[in-house]
Amino acid sequence: MSAIKEISWEILPLEAPIYIKRCSKCKNNNRFYNSSKFRMNNQKKNSDVWLIYKCIECDNTFNITILSRIKWHLIDKNLFDKFIDNDYDTALRLSLDQEIIYKNHIQIDYDSIEYEIRADSDMLFEDMVFLDKEEVRISIKYPYNLNLKLSRVIREKLNLSLNKLELMIDSGIICIDPMENIKKERIKDNTILTIKNRMLTADMFDK
Known part of the structure; x- marks a missing residue:
């Protein structure tokens, strides 16, 4: 029997981000939403392809360049059809594409993005005390940059207070690979979070 319990988390956005740009029409707003x-x-x-963003106040449009002056036959047919169909998931994915954001000089309101953490196990931290394993190893999939701190996600998913999390980090019970400062680190795709289960005791959760 393996001494390691493997768990997978995937962090996904529930909606497209708000872009910050002064509206040239109403001039009273600087927030644009994804029209999909x-x-x-x-x-x-x-062919040229744009993703249309609209002012929250007046619906003035702001076009985000997706493809520019590209031979139409070079566009993947499946992707081309999604452009034609105004596919929601494609609009969401492209609104968070780092290359597109950079090329269009976009400023994102990351606080506007709601997200979910999908997991193949909803085990909480206190449940791990009674788990007959040496370690719990959590693989974190993070396909989009949502500018999230790793500590925030750990606290949220494992139901830990800030003080409890800091105690576990300082005690070496929680660590990540590659080794970084968990308290300050932003999440990266394929981060491996290790919880040294053998070091946990029930009285840690009574404090």
């Missing part, structure tokens, strides 16, 4: 609609322009053999 694409605009396409085909000229001869070239």
